[in-house]
Amino acid sequence: MNRLANPLAPRGLALPEKTRQIKLWVRRACGLDDDVVVSVTELACRKNGCPDIETVIGIMRPGEKIETIRVKKAIADVTSHDLPRG
Numbered sequence: 001m002n003r004l005a006n007p008l009a010p011r012g013l014a015l016p017e018k019t020r021q022i023k024l025w026v027r028r029a030c031g032l033d034d035d036v037v038v039s040v041t042e043l044a045c046r047k048n049g050c051p052d053i054e055t056v057i058g059i060m061r062p063g064e065k066i067e068t069i070r071v072k073k074a075i076a077d078v079t080s081h082d083l084p085r086g
Contacts (some may be wrong), residue, residue, distance in 0.1 A: 011020070015075050015076055018075050018076055018078070019040045019075060022040045022055070022078055022083075023038045023040060023073065023084060024034055025080045025083055026038050026057055026059065026069070026083060029080070029083050029084065030059065031037075031059075032059065034061075035061075035062055036059060036060065036061050037058075037059075037060040038057065038058070038059055038060075039057070039058040039060070040055060040056075040057050040075065041051070041053065041056045041057075041076045042054070042055050042056075042074055043055075043056055051072040051073075052075070053069060053074045054070055054072050054073070054076050054078075055070070055071040055074065056068060056069070056070055056071075057069040057070075057071070057083075069083065069084065078080050
């Protein structure tokens with residue numbers, strides 16, 4: 001049986017420690033309180049003009065629109081220098 005790869009399927013390689021580290025960096029860089037939810041997701045894209053893999057960070061403040069930070073790298077490659085300051 002020949003299986004086609006789904007580019008949007010989870011990559012199977014969970015990086016919980018790296019994900020926690022990115023969340024901590026975001027909290028510190030943005031001065032976020034504990035009531036703010038930070039999500040970190042790695043996405044694949046096959047459209048023209050977008051990176052093959054990107055890390056999308058969502059900042060969800062109560063009662064506000066979700067703020068999105070996109071880093072054109074895989075989760076494993078994200079550093080604190082990739083994140084905006086303040």
